[in-house]
Amino acid sequence: MPRPRSTLLSIERIVEAALKLVDESGDFSFPRIARELGVSQSSLYNRIESREHIVELLRAHLFSSLPSESVADKSWQDAARTLIRSYRDRFAQHPHLVPLLVTQTVQAPEVIGMYEDLALTLERAGLPAERIGAAISTIDYFALGAALDASAPAEVWHVSEDQFPALTRAVAGSAAAPNRVADAFEFGLEILISGIETQVKQKVN
Template structure:
């Protein structure tokens, strides 16, 4: 196969994302990406040392589209909600990358920029350094968990049906709650859970 003179990180990440969108995350390999680019597998190692580096570029590509300037003039809770909602929207177009947003949350430049934006909002709201650290971790944990629930293990469909069909004499609350949960749209679930978290952050000492 002909080898191009050079490939940009954007081209590499785009090719890897194409593979993930088409074949799922298990289909991502150096060989698959090289084939997508029309180069030999060994040629790909001229640009990235391993699959981990390639994964990180994919996360940066997807989340690099997230606007990190919070809406001006809004309460800090609304600003944080917007920042989380933008990540959810970006990932929705490429659900296969959800596990990568978790495994590369500490090394992705895009995640670092987003986290810096969150910390700016928390700082302006009067959070102390320790409370900022706790709040950021709580928000990240909620965001990554919600994304996994929505795209990898949705609490709807067969899973919710199985819970709703549990014997009510043994699981009266779980079966009833699962029946109700089946009627909750994903967006409502995400925003309602986030509201609960933000309410808790509002009530806690800063």
């Protein structure tokens, strides 16, 4: 006699089902996950503690889905670029997940490790200790916003030249870039690096 399907249930399958639902609709629920997997809702509670638990498992999944690149042998500037690009890339895979992740405390060791690397990189840059937390938060804002921008429509602004001449010129200028999203991200990344360098110089002076 074949085993009931519920015996095949695993945390990995639950996470995959939740992520599929988030990609499709921007959210998930225990009843919808149960229907997606063809199991009873009670069987989910045998493996998952709460909705918050699933969100944190989803966060961990994002950061284990791509290989991490060592930054130990890079300058702090290149290490920061590598870490921030990697951070953006992970969230850009599933931008609808971002609003869920920012509403609760980060606990997944895979993600905390990335923040540790950022903190070490900023220490190596010479940024004052009291500014490192603010710098990491700013990187959060930038990377998460860039991930959301990756799913933006091709035409971000529909403008009238008569009413908004400066923005019309800006849109026309950005149209010359091969990839607006990538161009904007790299532009912002260099502003971040330059800003950190400025903060370090102010500390020295």
